[in-house]
Amino acid sequence: MVDSPGRITLWGIEVFMAAADERSISAAAKRLGASPSAVSQQLTNLEGAVGATLLQRNARPIRLTPAGEIMHRRAQTILNEATQARAELAMANLSALTRFRLGMIEDLEADVTPQLLTHMAGELKGCQFLLETGASHYLYDQLDARALDVIVAAELGAESDWVEVHPLMREGFIVAAPKGKIHRDGDILRQLKRMPMVQYTQRHYMGRLVNAHLARQNLTLTHRFEIDSYHAILALVGQGTGWTILTPLALMRARRFADQIDVMDLPFEPLTRTISLTARKGILQDMPARVAATLRPILQETIVEPALAQHPFLRGSLTVF
Numbered sequence: 390m391v392d393s394p395g396r397i398t399l400w401g402i403e404v405f406m407a408a409a410d411e412r413s414i415s416a417a418a419k420r421l422g423a424s425p426s427a428v429s430q431q432l433t434n435l436e437g438a439v440g441a442t443l444l445q446r447n448a449r450p451i452r453l454t455p456a457g458e459i460m461h462r463r464a465q466t467i468l469n470e471a472t473q474a475r476a477e478l479a480m481a482n483l484s485a486l487t488r489f490r491l492g493m494i495e496d497l498e499a500d501v502t503p504q505l506l507t508h509m510a511g512e513l514k515g516c517q518f519l520l521e522t523g524a525s526h527y528l529y530d531q532l533d534a535r536a537l538d539v540i541v542a543a544e545l546g547a548e549s550d551w552v553e554v555h556p557l558m559r560e561g562f563i564v565a566a567p568k569g570k571i572h573r574d575g576d577i578l579r580q581l582k583r584m585p586m587v588q589y590t591q592r593h594y595m596g597r598l599v600n601a602h603l604a605r606q607n608l609t610l611t612h613r614f615e616i617d618s619y620h621a622i623l624a625l626v627g628q629g630t631g632w633t634i635l636t637p638l639a640l641m642r643a644r645r646f647a648d649q650i651d652v653m654d655l656p657f658e659p660l661t662r663t664i665s666l667t668a669r670k671g672i673l674q675d676m677p678a679r680v681a682a683t684l685r686p687i688l689q690e691t692i693v694e695p696a697l698a699q700h701p702f703l704r705g706s707l708t709v710f
Contacts, residue, residue: 396434396438397435397438397439398431398434398435399467399468399471400431401431401432401434401435401438402435402464402467402468403421403468404417404421404423404428404431404432404435405431405432405435405443405444405460405461405464406461406464406465406468406535407420407421407428407534407536408428408432408444408451409444409453409457409461410534412450412451412452413450413451414428414429414432414446414451420534420536429446432444432446439456439460441454441456441457441460442454442456442457443456443457443460444457468535469672472535472669472672487515487516487517488516488517488519489509489513489516489517489518489519489538489539490519490521490536490537490538490539491505491506491518491519491520491521491537491538491539491540491541492520492521492522492523492528492531492532492537492539492540492541492542493520493521493522493528493540493541493542494522494523494524494525494528494541494542494543494664495522495523495524495642496619496636496638496639496642496664497541497638497664497692498522499642500641500642500691500692501684501687501688501691501692502520502522504687504691505680505683505684505687506518506520508683508687509680509683521536521537524593524594524595525542525543525545525593525594525595526545526593526594528540528542529542529545529667532552532667532668532669533551535669538668538669538672538673539666539667539668539673539676539677539680540666540667540668541557541664541665541666541667541684542664542665542667543594543595543662543663543664543665544556544662544663544664544665545594550670551669551670552667552668552669552670553667553668553669553670553671553677554665554666554667555665555666555667555677555678555681556663556664556665556710557663557664557665557666557681557684557685557688557709557710558663558664558685558688558692558693558707558708558709558710559661559662559663559664559706559707559708559710560636560637560638560661560662560664560706560707561636561637561654561655561659561660561661561703561706561707562599562602562634562635562636562655562659562660562661562662563634563635563636563637563640563652563653563654563655563700563703564577564581564632564633564634564652564653564654564655564656565623565626565632565633565634565635565640565650565651565652566581566584566626566632566650566651566653567584567626567627567628567629567630567631567632567649567650567651568627568648568649568650568651569651570584570629570632570651571632571651571653573653577653577656578656578657581610581632581656582610582611584631584632585610585611585612585613585614585630585631586610586611586612586631586632586633586634587612587613587614587616587622587625587626587630587631587632587633588600588612588614588615588616588633588634589615589616589617589622589633589634589635590615590616590617591615592617593617595636595662596615596617598660598662599634599660602658602660605658606657606658608657612631613631614630614631619635619639619642619643620642620643620646622635622639622643623635623639623640623643623646623649623650624646626646626649626650627646627649627650628649634655634660636662637692637696637700637703637707638664638692640652640696640700641692641695641696647699652700653702654702659706661706664688666680666681666684685709685710686709688709689709693707693708693709
């Protein structure tokens with residue numbers, strides 16, 4: 390049903406903000422789960438209601454008009470208030486929460502996410518759950534754009550005063566090498582340097598983190614492959630193509646290669662990352678903390694304990710907070 394012109398609706402404002410942020414009708418439609426024609430209609434209705442053109446839709450990318458700039462500032466306040474009202478109602482009665490938008494790093498989507506959603510669905514009977522998976526930097530962008538309510542992702546190192554952060558687990562990076570190729574009683578780094586490194590893509594934060602750490606160690610390593618798939622990386626390692634630096638989460642996600650690789654500590658300065666639950670500050674009251682509390686035992690049982698059973702040397706570098 391199309392809203393009649395002359396009426397400002399919350400949906401119309403959400404559509405406007407998505408179009409302004411994405412600078413594309415089609416991208417806004419994808420973000421909102423609507424059709425491009427529905428997005429265009431909502432924008433037309435809103436412009437009719439306020440009596441001004443808000444977006445230059447014939448520009449590529451589309452741009453805010455001066456009136457659109459004003460509306461953008463006011464619309465942000467409206468959406469913040471609406472989110473706060475929804476959260477307060479939900480906290481007064483959790484069964485009133487009707488929508489929960491969760492972003493989860495791909496490392497956790499198969500093992501952890503189904504358990505979390507099953508638990509939450511049992512508590513929030515009338516809630517619709519919207520799940521988006523992706524790289525950490527992408528999820529932070531979606532949280533910033535208010536397309537997600539809560540994300541579980543690797544901390545990116547930059548402090549922000551607009552978010553609340555609930556640490557979940559810390560994991561140390563490890564070396565994965567072809568089975569039997571590295572003699573642990575010898576000079577491990579020297580042996581690794583004789584093989585090419587299969588590198589995790591630097592388009593993602595984790596790849597850049599590893600690359601920056603190697604630079605701090607004054608290490609220049611030969612690499613022929615830069616890949617964004619744990620399975621592909623460990624398949625190449627298992628076939629003897631080279632070695633890699635990954636995390637225990639990556640190993641747990643690609644368990645089928647376990648008998649083809651050897652896993653060991655980094656033969657230089659340790660490197661760790663922290664996986665945290667992050668939400669916009671002051672919006673969802675105590676719900677982010679409650680979700681984090683639900684996640685920690687799931688992570689302990691699903692990720693940490695199986696990893697420690699297989700690789701006891703990880704004890705101390707792989708922990709749940």
